[in-house]
Amino acid sequence: MTDVTPGAALRGAVDLSALRNRPAAAPAGNAAPVSAPSLVMDVTDETFPQVLELSRTVPVVIDLWAEWCGPCKQLSPILERVVTELAGRLVLAKVDVDANPQLSQAFRAQSIPLVVALVAGQPVPLFTGAVPEQQVRDVFAQLLQLAAQNGVTGSIDIAAEEDAATADVEPAEPELPPLHAEAFDAIEAGDYARAIAAYEKALAENPRDDEARAGLGQVKLLDRVQGVDLKDARAAAAAAPADIDAQFTVADLDLAGGHVDDAFARLLDLFAALPSDERGRVRERLLELFALIGDTDPRVIRARGRLASLLF
Known part of the structure; x- marks a missing residue:
């Protein structure tokens, strides 16, 4: 990904315009809504416009995967771990290609796992296939540098996210006399x-x-x-x-x-x-x-x- 300009390698191959203007709908199935961003989220064809908008604040890594894909299951935990360690400087958006054919088609996901990024709404190629954790760290470090060069230096407030998660936990029942x-x-x-x-x-x-x-x-x-x-x-x-x-x-x-x-x-x-x-x-x-x-x-x-x- 060295010396890649946002969108340069994918421009022409990836057309996000149809998805960019789609009105956001309620997420299907078990997908998590992205209106309140978290470090790792499930994204659908319907909720993708919110991810595009989010990428103007913080770089978004897109993990295109499928349940039947063995290498996907090897790579996804690595991506989640590295994103979590970066403490809100990156967001990971997971896309099930079988459940979201429009995104799969837009990103030309002929082989998975396919990992791309969004920086200021523009796609950036990262890698295809399961790669070692150290390579993931190196690529993400370059992605952060690229994002900074394009003015995308925001982050997700981890403390606020943890507070929200804590608020959802039911309080323990009081001890009986x-x-x-x-x-x-x-x-x-x-x-x-x-x-x-x-x-x-x-x-x-x-x-x-x-x-x-x-x-x-x-x-x-x-x-x-x-x-x-x-x-x-x-x-x-x-x-x-x-x-x-x-x-x-x-x-x-x-x-x-x-x-x-x-x-x-x-x-x-x-x-x-x-x-x-x-x-x-x-x-x-x-x-x-x-x-x-x-x-x-x-x-x-x-x-x-x-x-x-x-x-x-």
């Missing part, structure tokens, strides 16, 4: 009694611990339905409609199985049928189940409305 962690471990082990004890202790220490209160309600429900046969429970409830414990069991099983309205309806019907002095347990169980589902859930709102009408 010790008693919550103990309850969770107990639930995982199927030891619901130990989990209940841990949550109850957490509530004793902090009565405003809503997460412990919700956890306690959930684990109590799990404990109540553990090992219960639904068919047998329904038969027992049908045989004794006024048996509070039998109705509680079926309501628990319904709730645990996602049949929320059925669970509420069963307990509300039981509440309505019982004498006033026996309703207290049913009301408490209803409130407990309401808390499990959530006060803003429409099913809870409807059930609360019916409970209020039965109370007054």
Whole structure:
């Protein structure tokens, strides 16, 4: 590439005019958009105009490759490593020739890997085929000199790019309080009694611990339905409609199985049928189940409305 004027060797062989004026479209497939440049990016026929514009600020190395090309897979990691070491003074744009026929045709990519550069919108030939890493370094050093001679001396802000990448990382979940962690471990082990004890202790220490209160309600429900046969429970409830414990069991099983309205309806019907002095347990169980589902859930709102009408 020594003593090459930008575009001289490719002028006439490469016609970028059709791509230069193309309106940028959303990148296809897994290609990364180039509106926010990174050191290594995938480029398509549609996003190439942005790369041309970027080359007026920083030299862009174009790596034309294909998935089936063995030498491409040898060369691409070398290109990425050297570009990364240059810390934003060069950008690498990867073009899958099979997915982007217009770019492949424009650069006359008869043999790949084909590596060219863009400096101020003009193509500059670099090399064809897999070459040793030291040769890549030498060629890129000459490319930077050539770019400087043509006033292209910008760079990509690596710090800003790293900050953006960090911002996309989801924050780590906060560590559970010790008693919550103990309850969770107990639930995982199927030891619901130990989990209940841990949550109850957490509530004793902090009565405003809503997460412990919700956890306690959930684990109590799990404990109540553990090992219960639904068919047998329904038969027992049908045989004794006024048996509070039998109705509680079926309501628990319904709730645990996602049949929320059925669970509420069963307990509300039981509440309505019982004498006033026996309703207290049913009301408490209803409130407990309401808390499990959530006060803003429409099913809870409807059930609360019916409970209020039965109370007054």
